[in-house]
Amino acid sequence: MKEEIPALKTIDRKQFQHDLISWFASEHRDLPWRENKDPYRVWVSEIMLQQTRVDTVIPYFNRFMDWFPTLDDFAEADEERVLKAWEGLGYYSRVRNLHSAVKEVKASYGGVVPDTPEEIAKLKGVGPYTAGAILSIAYGKPEPAVDGNVMRVFSRILLIREDIAKPKTRKTFEAAVRDLIDHDNTSFFNQALMELGALICTPGKPACLLCPVQEHCEAFKEGVQSELPIKIQKKKTRKVPLVAAILTNHNGEFLIHKRPSDGLLANLWEFPNFEIHTGLLAKRDFFNQELEELLGVTSELGELLVKIEHVFSHLVWNVDTFTGVISTEMDEDLMIKHQFKWVSEIDIEQYAFPVPHQKMMAAYKEKKK
DNA sequence: TACTCGTGGGG
DNA sequence: TCCCCAAGAGT
Incomplete structure (x- = not known):
């Protein structure tokens, strides 16, 4: 040796x-x-x-x-x-x-x-x-x-x-x-x-x-x-288009979702979002289609809040973020099953969010002023 | 082994 | 703007 x-x-x-x-x-x-x-x-x-x-x-x-x-x-x-x-x-x-x-x-x-x-x-x-x-x-x-x-x-x-x-x-x-x-x-x-x-x-x-x-x-x-040192490596980052929304209800609470316990950003919380795998629908319509399929409700989405690009080690998120309201009641069993939750603006600070979602919230608060 | 897994700073 | 990176580990 x-x-x-x-x-x-x-x-x-x-x-x-x-x-x-x-x-x-x-x-x-x-x-x-x-x-x-x-x-x-x-x-x-x-x-x-x-x-x-x-x-x-x-x-x-x-x-x-x-x-x-x-x-x-x-x-x-x-x-x-x-x-x-x-x-x-x-x-x-x-x-x-x-x-x-x-x-x-x-x-x-x-x-x-x-x-x-x-x-x-x-x-x-x-x-x-x-x-x-x-x-x-x-x-x-x-x-x-x-x-x-x-x-x-x-x-x-x-x-x-x-x-x-x-x-x-x-x-x-x-x-x-x-x-x-x-x-x-x-x-x-x-x-x-x-x-x-x-x-x-x-x-x-x-x-x-x-x-x-x-x-x-x-x-x-x-x-x-x-x-020196000799180091050869280089991977290209995969691009992932997403559509997300900061959704509120009649109580002024925010809808948040806990990510799965493995993989990227495991166990962290986020605003509801979906990976766009078709270009056939407008982004708002695609979001509501996915939301309907998952939770049985649709949202009333407003104008585009912010576009966020976030670079990870091996991939890039491009997130079009909207604001919106859910005015209908949601099935609690579905909420629990898919790890969704309504939280107040105060309580939301207790939850850990990844940086791109922090940026969404920052944009939301900035706009509200 | 090669790939996954975050983020922000600096050349 | 782009790319490399900075006291690695799990799978």
Whole structure:
């Protein structure tokens, strides 16, 4: 395994560890999840930080700790509140899995986050990276925590040209970390690699002149740092046309719908909407046709409220949004069966909505003024 | 393995 | 405007 990375034969481990950790000790950012080593806090932060920028996470993390200060608090929290804590953060299965895993920790481990790779890896939402991060940062275990930063940093320092988009490539970097990690300070070592990737060894133009481990870097020696890491991938986004409506009744309540418990935006709430799969009907008529089929009622739709384009990772929504009124009584059994509900303008704030639907509501309120 | 799963910031 | 991305995991 080691012979795949020639640079590991010559690198001065002790010097590398010292240069890296000293830099981190003096230059690291003061982030809320670095206040202490509470495994629960480390865990929550690592889940939030998955594919998400630090600046985005900070306010969410602070509010989360305000709402759920301890693992027990979070374990006992109700689903709606949990989802609300994640509203707008994206990748909502993260919080669903986190909640499930925390309850598991409370039930099976007495509320103490396990400190072995075998046990912690079984927890929902805890993959190889997060397991290593918690073990090394909270418990001082010499486990690799290989994320995108670490692969970028080591691809340069060790001149590794494997495609980091391929899942199996992570193993190469884990082997490198196991070889190089400072057993006396696993927390700083792993965090320093990520901090270095975030602040110095960036994707675009790395700030090599400021790099504390420049003298250890094979890519810098060769002048090829901007060519690394190797990453080949690119998917085209599928376009999805939708028609939606913000519907009210005679009580001034809003009709909302809970999305299915799996797939895109699982368990979040939304305004009634349908994917347009025919161009034969006017959008308003198509909406009412679908609504009639689902709930047995039609709506009186007004003019177009707003057109919303929302870009997801792998698809694009184009939503034509109308306002409207439902003046007839609705079948309660159908409402329950299909997860629809009337809520007041006050109560609606308790429910978690994805960003595109938040934009619809914002447009509605703006127009009402 | 390749695809699914959000969002907002920056070049 | 477009594209890449940012502390990945589940299936």
